[in-house]
Amino acid sequence: MQNINLHNYQDFLLRYIDEELNLRETEDLLAFVALHPAVGEELESLQSTKLEIESIACPSKALLYKNIFPVTLEPTTIVYPNKQKLFKKEKEKAPVILLRWWAVGAAAIFIFIVARNGMFNGEAGNGLSKNNVAKNNSVKPVSSPVNNPINNISTPNDTIVNTGSIVSTNVKEDQQNITTNPLERSVLRDVAYHTIQNASTVAASEAEHTIPSYNGSIIDIKPTVIAEITAAPIALNESAETEEPNETIETIDTEAASSNRSVMVGAFEIDKDKFRGLFRKANALFKNKENNKNEK
Amino acid sequence: MTEKDYNESVLLYADNVYRFIVKNLRHNEDAEDILQSAFEKLWIHKDNVEPSKAKSYLFTVAYHLLIDHTRKAKRISLQESFENDTQTAYQENKALKKVLHDALATLNETQRSLVLLKDYEGYSYEEIGEITKLTTDQVRVYLHRARLKLRNYLISPQQVL
Numbered sequence: 001m002q003n004i005n006l007h008n009y010q011d012f013l014l015r016y017i018d019e020e021l022n023l024r025e026t027e028d029l030l031a032f033v034a035l036h037p038a039v040g041e042e043l044e045s046l047q048s049t050k051l052e053i054e055s056i057a058c059p060s061k062a063l064l065y066k067n068i069f070p071v072t073l074e075p076t077t078i079v080y081p082n083k084q085k086l087f088k089k090e091k092e093k094a095p096v097i098l099l100r101w102w103a104v105g106a107a108a109i110f111i112f113i114v115a116r117n118g119m120f121n122g123e124a125g126n127g128l129s130k131n132n133v134a135k136n137n138s139v140k141p142v143s144s145p146v147n148n149p150i151n152n153i154s155t156p157n158d159t160i161v162n163t164g165s166i167v168s169t170n171v172k173e174d175q176q177n178i179t180t181n182p183l184e185r186s187v188l189r190d191v192a193y194h195t196i197q198n199a200s201t202v203a204a205s206e207a208e209h210t211i212p213s214y215n216g217s218i219i220d221i222k223p224t225v226i227a228e229i230t231a232a233p234i235a236l237n238e239s240a241e242t243e244e245p246n247e248t249i250e251t252i253d254t255e256a257a258s259s260n261r262s263v264m265v266g267a268f269e270i271d272k273d274k275f276r277g278l279f280r281k282a283n284a285l286f287k288n289k290e291n292n293k294n295e296k
Numbered sequence: 297m298t299e300k301d302y303n304e305s306v307l308l309y310a311d312n313v314y315r316f317i318v319k320n321l322r323h324n325e326d327a328e329d330i331l332q333s334a335f336e337k338l339w340i341h342k343d344n345v346e347p348s349k350a351k352s353y354l355f356t357v358a359y360h361l362l363i364d365h366t367r368k369a370k371r372i373s374l375q376e377s378f379e380n381d382t383q384t385a386y387q388e389n390k391a392l393k394k395v396l397h398d399a400l401a402t403l404n405e406t407q408r409s410l411v412l413l414k415d416y417e418g419y420s421y422e423e424i425g426e427i428t429k430l431t432t433d434q435v436r437v438y439l440h441r442a443r444l445k446l447r448n449y450l451i452s453p454q455q456v457l
Contacts, residue, residue, distance in 0.1 A: 014440045018414055020421060049446035051396065051415035058314035060328045064306045064335045066299055 004032045013043050017050055104282050297342040297350065305350040306335060312351075313358050316412050319397070320362050320405065330365060334358040355417065356427045359409055366405050399449035406430075407442035414439060 004012050012029045015021050021029065033040045058064075080086075297305075313334060318327035334357040338345060345353050400408055406428065413419045413427060421435045428435070 011440070014443055015436075017443065018421075018436075018439060019418075020436075045447050045451060046443060048450055049396070049399075049443050051400075051411065052393070053416060054315070056311060056315040056318060058310045058328070058331060059324070060332065061306065061310045061314075064310055064332065065303050066339060 004028050006036075009036075009039055010042075013039070013046055016043070017046050100281065100285055104278070104285070107278055297338075297345045297347050299342075301347040301350065302339055302342050305338065305347070305354065309351050309354050310335070312417060313354050315416060316355065316409075317358055317362060319400070319412050319416070320408055321365070322397075322401070326365060330358060330361045333361055352419075352423060352427055355413065355419075359413075359427055362409065363405055395450065396446070399446045402449055403442050403445060407438055407445070410435060410439045411442050411446075 002008065009029075009032060012021065012025065012032075016026065016029055033043055310331065314327055314331045317330050318324060321327050321330075334354050337357050338350065338354055341353075400411065403411065409428060410424055413424045419427070421432045421439075424430070424435045424439075425432045430438070
């Protein structure tokens, strides 16, 4: 430890002001100052250089804090007035459309295949129908309509047979079978009479006498003859023996009328109504699709 | 150092650091800028600073920012005339204090900083040495020279009259 003297007392004074002296050194300095009044005056002058603590508040202190005030938004209830306009209703989709397309496509392919097969089979079928016609002609020779008016009822077969239609030949055979029985023949005659009477009210020109035509594979059946009246209605209550040479009566081919609804495609019989319905569905599908496109 | 420790450092030391800076610069706005820079640096390096060392870290950063600011200001030729117009001089209430702070202005940055750190903050020579990157003996010698300079300024005939 260094003793305080006149050569080193200033260092002690400065350390005393800076509060860097320990307790022992402080006591020694104060004792030295008491012995030397000039040193005491110098101590006072040095003490005046010591800054007094003053409180200065930092004006921007609040800016220095980090996240001490968490920012939270209070939940507010705001109701949007036009909410109803935002609602959307999903359009009902028709997943069946795809299946229908497939069905239409399949049906078209089926028709095409059947038509092609029918085209080839039709060439062979012509011979068959002709054979049938020849057979029918050979088995049941047709009497002249003038001599046998009763047979006229059942013998528009000649015209039908000439068409070469399988359907018409079948119908003809059935009708021939019916007319072989005399009792049935009379009944049929009554029916024909009433039918002819009814039909006579219709203009005779409306009763078209068309012949089913065979166009290769597909048979195009035009409206068949319902009745052709060449004379006034005749009372058929008379006996079968009385001759009525001037009247030509043809039976109403009811089965042929029903057969108009069906089309023979090759070896298959297809109902026209089904075709019509199929095409209607296809049209409806196309229309729906176009409407959807327009709406979009 | 956590966020809580940082905010606590702001609460405890912001005024002290600001006082240290504003006494050195005698310019409020510049002092605030340096203070914010010091605390921003503390926030960036908060993971590497222990809470117990926060105060000395702040004074260290502030001191070096202060030196940089002073050296930069010296390079501006118009800086002095600018000070008269724009700078807001720190207002001294008492005449004695004003004389003392005028005397303090005659010191260089290092001596002034040493005086301020010693008188205001009560740092020891070692702590001041850590802040100013000086040895303990250097701090002691520089500080004693500063005291004697202040005393000579105070007892000068101009100040006595």
